[in-house]
Amino acid sequence: MKNVPLADVDAVGRAVLPIGTDYPPGHVLDWHEHRRAQFLYGATGVMVVDTADGTWTVPPERAVLIPAATRHRVRMLGVSTRSLYIEPDAVPWWPGTCTVVDVPPLLRELLLAAVEFEADYSLAGREASVVALLLYEIAARTPLPFHVGIPASADLVTLCREYLADPDAGVTNTAWAARTATSERAFTRRFRSETGDSPAVWRARARLLAAVPLLRTASVSEVSGRLGYASPAAFTAAFSRAFGTPPSRFATSHRNPLQG
Incomplete structure (x- = not known):
């Protein structure tokens, strides 16, 4: 159908x-x-x-x-x-x-x-x-492993959804803690308890996930720059470690699988 x-x-x-x-x-x-x-x-x-x-x-x-x-x-x-x-x-x-x-x-x-x-x-x-x-x-x-967890608390959900929509390598735990009116230590502990990851690890993974749709229309070099990586090589290494395949696999044009 x-x-x-x-x-x-x-x-x-x-x-x-x-x-x-x-x-x-x-x-x-x-x-x-x-x-x-x-x-x-x-x-x-x-x-x-x-x-x-x-x-x-x-x-x-x-x-x-x-x-x-x-x-x-x-x-x-x-x-x-x-x-x-x-x-x-x-x-x-x-x-x-x-x-x-x-x-x-x-x-x-x-x-x-x-x-x-x-x-x-x-x-x-x-x-x-x-x-x-x-x-x-x-x-x-x-x-x-193409996913990240979302916490249950409303204030943490807001932080995570905003970051997924617009990942920024410059965001810090200090900035996120300030937005929740808690100390950095207390914020990090609560974030880890709700997601299983530290905020920094979560953000790093979210940035890599954001790369997947970007690679449809941009080169590996362009995506690495947009996501704040020091070099395309650093981005490629991080992406490959996280997902078991290089980003070039998604940046390369492939035959339309619907056409056999």
Whole structure:
């Protein structure tokens, strides 16, 4: 199915509903939730998925697993998606929080095949086999570290959301502590207790996540400068350590995976 609203087919008696959707540049799917779990594959472009607990940046040719009934927002940056909406009972192994995963060639081809199915596709033969293999392949995926946690306290949420929207290498713990009217030591302790990271470590990771959408239209050198790194080499080293792949992997133009 292509460009079909989930609400139009949610009641169809199928455990897995494959839907492909094309979005205009910069489109935002505002806060919402689905009754079903969602496997959201960004065949092109970059997606940024927000929940109350964190932010997940989904590079091209990756996907994010979204648990059922999880309130979330998705920002689409040049994205064409291929989604599976899945009855929770069919995937008891589904993660409890959003999870970014790689999409290898077999899984990609299965997704491209599945979105051509009708909503009431056959529960026997090829279509049923493709759906069963899709779930098997998704269960085998390993989580990728393209996320940061979001604290629970409202004042810390404000600091983190503002930073994610406009990362500034010059921001310090002292400045953040002052905005919360606490000592730097108390602020750092509270921030770590709510996110699991120190503020400095959190900001460093947030800056690297911000690089992923920037790399769609800018060079590694340009992005490193915009994010305050001393050199492209320093940026490349930090990015590679954090994500296990160099930033040039996302700056390089690739064949459109929707074209086979």
